[in-house]
Amino acid sequence: MNCKHCQELISVFMDNELDESSSTEVREHLAVCEPCSKVCEDLAMILDFCQLDVDEAVLPPNPQALWCRINNVIESEVKAEIFKENKEKASVAEAEAQKASTGWLPRRWNFSFMQVASAVLFIALVSSILTIIGIKNYSGAATNSDIASASAPPTLFERVLGKLGLMETPNQKRERIIKEREAAIEYWNKRVETRRAQWNANLRDAFDRNLNEINQAVSEYTQILQENPQDEISGEMLDSALNDKMELLREFSEL
Amino acid sequence: MNVRIDKFLNSSAGIKTTILLSVVFFFASFAAQDIFAQKRFQKTYAASKNVRLQLTNRTGTVTVEGWDKDQIQISAYLEAPAANIVPVSLSGTILLNVVKDNQGRNEVGNVNFLVRVPYTSSVDIETRMGNLNVSNVQGTLVRAHISSEGDITLTNIAATNVSAENVIGDIFYDGDIQSNGNYRFISTKGNINLRIPFNAGFKLVATAPSTRSINLGAFSGGNMNFVGTGRRVVGQNGDGSATLTVTNQRGSISFIRR
Numbered sequence: 001m002n003c004k005h006c007q008e009l010i011s012v013f014m015d016n017e018l019d020e021s022s023s024t025e026v027r028e029h030l031a032v033c034e035p036c037s038k039v040c041e042d043l044a045m046i047l048d049f050c051q052l053d054v055d056e057a058v059l060p061p062n063p064q065a066l067w068c069r070i071n072n073v074i075e076s077e078v079k080a081e082i083f084k085e086n087k088e089k090a091s092v093a094e095a096e097a098q099k100a101s102t103g104w105l106p107r108r109w110n111f112s113f114m115q116v117a118s119a120v121l122f123i124a125l126v127s128s129i130l131t132i133i134g135i136k137n138y139s140g141a142a143t144n145s146d147i148a149s150a151s152a153p154p155t156l157f158e159r160v161l162g163k164l165g166l167m168e169t170p171n172q173k174r175e176r177i178i179k180e181r182e183a184a185i186e187y188w189n190k191r192v193e194t195r196r197a198q199w200n201a202n203l204r205d206a207f208d209r210n211l212n213e214i215n216q217a218v219s220e221y222t223q224i225l226q227e228n229p230q231d232e233i234s235g236e237m238l239d240s241a242l243n244d245k246m247e248l249l250r251e252f253s254e255l
Numbered sequence: 256m257n258v259r260i261d262k263f264l265n266s267s268a269g270i271k272t273t274i275l276l277s278v279v280f281f282f283a284s285f286a287a288q289d290i291f292a293q294k295r296f297q298k299t300y301a302a303s304k305n306v307r308l309q310l311t312n313r314t315g316t317v318t319v320e321g322w323d324k325d326q327i328q329i330s331a332y333l334e335a336p337a338a339n340i341v342p343v344s345l346s347g348t349i350l351l352n353v354v355k356d357n358q359g360r361n362e363v364g365n366v367n368f369l370v371r372v373p374y375t376s377s378v379d380i381e382t383r384m385g386n387l388n389v390s391n392v393q394g395t396l397v398r399a400h401i402s403s404e405g406d407i408t409l410t411n412i413a414a415t416n417v418s419a420e421n422v423i424g425d426i427f428y429d430g431d432i433q434s435n436g437n438y439r440f441i442s443t444k445g446n447i448n449l450r451i452p453f454n455a456g457f458k459l460v461a462t463a464p465s466t467r468s469i470n471l472g473a474f475s476g477g478n479m480n481f482v483g484t485g486r487r488v489v490g491q492n493g494d495g496s497a498t499l500t501v502t503n504q505r506g507s508i509s510f511i512r513r
Binding site: 198202209213220244248 | 441
């Protein structure tokens with residue numbers, strides 16, 4: 001017997017499962033072969049240790065209690081899964097039942113055809129009004145400084161929107177533009193006041209003369225517009241005169 | 256007579272008086288020179304045919320004349336206290352800004368400009384106070400703006416865009432109306448007189464709200480209509496390709512056939 005054959009049979013030999021002749025051959029080889037006898041000793045030690053470990057540590061302290069706990073955990077998980085499945089099935093069935101009874105609307109939004117049509121019309125009307133207001137305000141912004149446009153007679157639609165407070169009336173628009181212009185004029189006037197002491201007498205006189213002329217024009221058109229707010233030419237001229245006044249102040253404030 | 260003068264000069268009092276008067280006249284003549292002296296500024300730039308002149312004056316007269324040279328010649332007569340003038344030539348534009356060049360100075364005398372430009376130039380001039388004159392210019396733009404008072408005279412103009420604006424003072428325009436051009440004449444108080452060709456094509460909006468004095472002359476009738484109780488004339492002459500806007504808040508408007 002060679003070492004390879006012996007080491008293949010050692011495990012079976014240790015378990016006493018070899019026939020007599022093979023056992024004798026193995027025993028004889030182990031007696032003369034040191035490496036194989038060493039392998040046999042190691043294997044014997046391992047087997048001894050394993051038998052000792054199984055006896056002291058692997059056995060559970062209470063196998064019945066452990067099984068009971070495992071069983072409880074498995075049962076609770078299975079119950080939860082079954083409950084969840086049932087719930088999903090129920091909700092799908094409910095939704096399908098609702099869909100079948102009311103079409104695409106959920107059951108609690110159950111409107112008649114007339115109600116739906118009225119709602120659609122209302123939304124269309126509101127969005128149209130808002131679009132028109134938006135467009136008007138946008139185009140109004142381009143000519144925002146134009147008092148004349150504020151003097152133009154309002155259309156019926158504009159009057160209605162004005163009464164609803166959704167759009168400013170021509171008078172309100174004119175007042176707003178005039179206020180804006182007056183604020184700018186006040187600003188430049190303050191700057192002129194700080195500079196005019198440095199001017200010579202000729203320049204001061206010329207400035208006062210010209211400002212007075214423009215002021216007369218402004219008061220003239222303001223008076224006309226108070227009597228006839230729809231006078232487009234006066235609105236335009238007031239706008240022009242206020243603009244001239246602002247320019248005069250701005251240009252003299254540089255001196 | 257000669258005897259009396261000799262007697263006067265021979266007396267000691269007479270000598271003293273003569274010396275005193277001589278001294279007084281000597282210093283007075285220097286003082287007068289200081290008051291009435293005018294400094295002169297002159298500069299010439301080579302210019303292309305479509306050069307642009309942009310001039311902003313404080314006070315004084317500005318005269319711009321077109322000539323047949325590729326040069327811009329700037330002559331300025333500066334009254335005391337003399338203003339600073341710093342012309343700048345910048346990519347086809349000659350810039351003069353007397354307001355900016357003298358900002359912060361309390362007292363600055365009038366500056367009277369005479370500028371000669373190639374007749375195809377564009378001219379953009381303004382002053383805070385004083386007259387503006389432009390003649391023989393046929394470039395793209397002629398703009399004359401007076402912040403306060405002064406007369407504007409534009410003669411022999413053939414520009415596509417013309418604008419003249421003042422507060423108190425007359426405006427006179429004598430020139431062409433180019434097709435598709437834009438022409439604006441605006442005053443608060445003064446007379447606006449426009450001398451234009453009879454066959455010129457333009458759309459007109461002329462407004463004289465206070466005086467209602469709009470004299471269309473040869474251009475009346477036909478397509479011209481008075482609106483707003485005679486305060487405005489709206490209409491068209493010829494093909495109506497150009498736009499003519501005339502506004503005189505408290506003065507008159509007159510059209511003269513050229």
